[in-house]
Amino acid sequence: MSFRLQECILKNDIDNLQLKLNKSNINKFDEDGFTPLYFACMKHCVEVETIQSLLSFGASVDLKTKDGETPLYIAVFNRRYMVASFLVNNGANVNEVNGPRKETALHIASRFGYEDFIPFLVEKDANIDALNSESETPLYVAAKAGRHDSTFLLLAAGANASLSNKDGKIPLYIASELKHKHVVIVLKASKESLIHAKAEADVELRMRPQRVLSTNDMLNRAAVDETYRADIHRRHSIPSEVPNTTPMVLTEIKIPQPRLRTHDPLTGKSYGPCRSLEEVGYDEPPPIPAELRNLPPPKLPRTGGTTMMVGTGTSEGGRVPVRVDGLAENEVMEYLSHSIHKNA
Incomplete structure (x- = not known):
């Protein structure tokens, strides 16, 4: 299959496909071992219209690739429900084995938890207990993969839970071994109580931490889920407008450091109190605030008790006593006579 033919298929160019395809090359393998129908699926x-055109041109619906896979197998693998439905309705064999593991399309749907495919394939007469190369049934691979939804659908459709693989392990054993408790709940339930067991398994699964998806898993899910793809784009896209930010203003803080030693390094004794502000790192005394400049010193109120001045009585509290040596001689005699007369 040439590059131009692949380009026509990818672009759904049916007119050019009709010109390039004929009975000699419609089922021809390319360098990857793919047929045009397999590549389209x-x-x-x-x-689907392009796939319908390929079938109308003579493509074989069950022709396998060099790896032994049918177009239906790859359609189910990539969860292309409309394509798989179209192939089955046009004669694709739902029980055809594929690949080195010899698995059917139901094995793939059960392993990946494609709940929409399981009822469809069972309705189209898919063998619900088909064995692969390891003697594993679709129910076994669903239990091994931890798919309790697939397990529920298969059991409800009549799958045999007692069939073991080549190692003698049944689905309940492998689910218990891998600690898939939600699958064990469904497998241990009777057919009449499957719905209640399914609800209990849903609760058990919700209480378990979610598995971290790999990059490939995220891309595969985004390819089929538009909501998930939009959510990934929203979380990982850079906003259109980057907010403007201003750098933080840094203020240098100068910590005063002593310029001289405060203690004797040999004895550890202090040199005594600081004699100036320069010794502790200040170049000049700190400035006095403007509101405190040129103000007179505060005067303490004299209300008696310990604030009374020495030599005064209670009636003259707060008054400065008269200094005798500051009076003239006649004033001294007058002051003394006044004091003697007052004390008498």
Whole structure:
């Protein structure tokens, strides 16, 4: 299959496909071992109308690739429900084994938890207990993968839970071994209580931490889920407008450091109190605030008790006593006679 033919398939160019395809090359393998129909069923961008055109041109619906896979197998693998439904309705064998593991399409749907495919394939007469190369049934691979939804659908459709693989392990054993408690709940339930067991398994699964998806898992899910793809784009896209930010203003803080030693390094004794502000790192005394400059010193109120001045009585509290040595001689005699007369 040439590059131009692949381009026509990817672009759903049916007119050019009709010109390039004929009975000699419609089922021809390319360098990857793919037929045009297999390639179209594999790509999500290829529409059902293009696949219908390939079948009308003579493509074999069950022709396997060099790896032994049918177009139906790759359509189910990539969860292309409309394509798989179209192939089955046009004669694709739902029980055809594929690949080195010899698995059917139901094995793939059960392993990946494609709940929409399981009822469809069972309705189209898929063997619900088909064995792969390891003697594993679809129910076994669903239990091994921890798919309790697939397990519920298979049991409800009549799958045999007692069939073991080549190692003698049944689905309940492998689910218990891998600690899939939600699957064990469904497998241990009777057919009449499957619905209640399914609800209990849903609660058990919700209480378990979610598995961290790998990059490939996220891309595969985004390819089929538009809501998930939009959510990934929203969380990982850079906003259109980057907010403007201003750098933080840094203020240098100068910590005063002593310029001289305060203690004797040999004895550890202090040199005594600081004699100036320069000794502790200040170049000049700190400035006096403007509101405190040129103000007179505060005067303490004299209300008696210990604030009374020495030599005064209670009636003259707060008054400065008269200094005798500051009076003239006649004033001294007058002051003394006044004091003697007052004390008498």
